[in-house]
Amino acid sequence: MTVALLVMLLLAAIGAALVVVTTTETLISASYRSAQEAAHGAEGAVERALHDLSTTPDWSLVLAVPPANLVSTFDDRTSMPRGPDGRRLDLAALTVERQRDSDVRAGPSGFGADSPQWRLYAHAPIEELLPSAAIVLPVYLIVWVADEGLDGDGNPAIDSNGTILVHAEAFGTGGTRRAVQASIRRSAEGVTRVVSWHRVP
């Protein structure tokens, strides 16, 4: 009887350890998958924005002070969309946060009046990027654009050198958040090219 109880106790301990290992593994896998989905979502958002921007004749239109700025057709027309994890995404607050982060690196201290001023350009669930509803991914995408700081025109609402910055963020489940930032340039022939493309930490 005593031996049986001891063995049962040992088996229970081993079982519990196995449950912990497999549960942790499941959580890590889910987190990894969510991060991958969000990272690819952010890239997709940049591509979508590039497509729209390449058809916009003058990028100053998208840099104008809101509400006069032109926005993408990738727009679900909400100001407080619900993220994949159920939380509300306050687009105005996120835009302020984007500006604050940008100012740390490329603020007025470095670029003066040319420092980038970010405009909300596109936002919608990733489903609106996908050709069919066959794949459902819990990712919400937001894209901002800004004039880069070296054009020397002293006005961040005017693109005077055919180069702007695009910043896309993807919000996934479990608080996952991934960002991609690109600077793009339009050549004299009208071809839009990526000057730099970075995943932002």
Added chain:
Amino acid sequence: MSDEVKKREGGFTLIEILVALAILTIAAAPMLYVTAGAQRLAHSQSEAADLHQRARVIAEKIQRDIAMAGAGPPLDLPLGSLSAYIPAVIPARTGARSPDAALTAFDDRCSIVYVPDDGWSARLAVDMPDQSAGIAIDASIPGCPAAGLCGFTAGTRALILDTTVAGAGHDAFSVTALDAELAHGPPNPPLSKAYGAATARVMPIVQRVYHFDRAARRLMLYDGYQSDVPLVDNVVDARFEYFVDAAGGVGPRRIALTELIDGPVAGLPPNQFDRDLLRIRLMRVTLRLQAAADDVRGGGAWFARPGRSTSGYSLVPDVEVSFDVALRNARGGS
């Protein structure tokens, strides 16, 4: 004391104890067998989880670096990304310590270079009088970070680049000292040339050299200067393959390593490179990892290095991870 009391307090006989032990052993044996199996299972699950986690970590890291390969500073490169001037990926070890010779290629190593997302580029204040001279930076241009000399401090890994055309000259170095100029003395190799202020740009870079140490079964990460450290243990194979745009724009075409060293050649010694490297658009990385403990590895094709497990409870096969990554910054190239 009565006989009955004496008998009750007299304890067990040897025969009784032996019989009890025999019964106990017979009853406990299957339970111990089950327990041992569960223990092996728990051990192998822990090893499997560790194996998968190592695979995820390394795949994520390499994927990120390849995706950003060739990224230039957000602005101020006339032709766009770095990959318009220099190879974003090289199938060889580059850097200050034990570099492979120029125009050599290996499938178990890969060098990647890019400007970090918070990077910038600086111009030279004056022409360099000779290639060993310090690099005078014009810190007055907009966007120069305030720290150090236009953001450069001792230890910054940097690239100096002639932006005239692809292959006009480039050198990676670590800033060894800082006064009015960027010093680039030993252990940095000498620069390939003296750069002119009109066309040269200097920028901070991230340099990653992934190389497979087959003997130690490790994937190593070298930063191009002093740090060469193991990134992941128990790697039994690592291969890097390269793809370029196929003629007619029909999908990517795998390019053999021999095509990446047969010319035409660009650049200046010792940083010469095959121009085909500028055409690389995609990389395929294949990694094979094994469980760390040999008591969860068995024999057969599932295991690159056989272990000593014979039980189905405790077999953790090798994991092979293969993934393709497009070089996002290659699109801005020439």
